[in-house]
Amino acid sequence: MAKQQVPTKIDPFLVARIEESTDEMHPRNAVIETALRRYFDLVDEARVQLRQKFTDNELRLVLDACNGMTGHPQLMWAEVYDAIQLHQTDIKWQVDGSIVVQKVRALSNLELYALEEAIQRFWAHTDLVEMDALDNAFA
Numbered sequence: 794m795a796k797q798q799v800p801t802k803i804d805p806f807l808v809a810r811i812e813e814s815t816d817e818m819h820p821r822n823a824v825i826e827t828a829l830r831r832y833f834d835l836v837d838e839a840r841v842q843l844r845q846k847f848t849d850n851e852l853r854l855v856l857d858a859c860n861g862m863t864g865h866p867q868l869m870w871a872e873v874y875d876a877i878q879l880h881q882t883d884i885k886w887q888v889d890g891s892i893v894v895q896k897v898r899a900l901s902n903l904e905l906y907a908l909e910e911a912i913q914r915f916w917a918h919t920d921l922v923e924m925d926a927l928d929n930a931f932a
Contacts, residue, residue: 839907844931846904851893852927854886859912866905870897 803811814824847855858876859869874894876882883890900908915930 836907840911850886850888854882866909
């Protein structure tokens with residue numbers, strides 16, 4: 794498959810990080826492509842592993858609580874906590890809310906990024922049957 798040109802603007806901090814790895818043997822586009830490939834490989838693996846750390850209903854609570862959340866995945870636990878306190882999502886999904894909050898708080902940054910990706914994938918496919926959307930989000 795031919796490579797596709799994708800014009801984009803990148804934060805100056807990220808440009809500086811890219812330039813640290815750029816030289817004659819590793820042009821900027823190759824560095825960016827490699828970094829993205831590594832990121833997706835890591836996040837894909839972590840996303841699959843998350844399915845083993847949470848029950849389906851615990852994941853449903855997190856998906857419900859974090860619908861529309863953008864950025865700052867390190868604060869995801871607070872979104873879950875607020876949803877439980879304000880909307881009783883733990884009762885809705887029949888789970889122990891304090892355990893779900895503890896599980897989210899215990900996640901590594903990589904796992905939080907993977908969970909953020911899964912949430913985006915889930916809500917991007919509202920056309921799917923709920924269980925299929927859940928499977929797709931964590932596949």
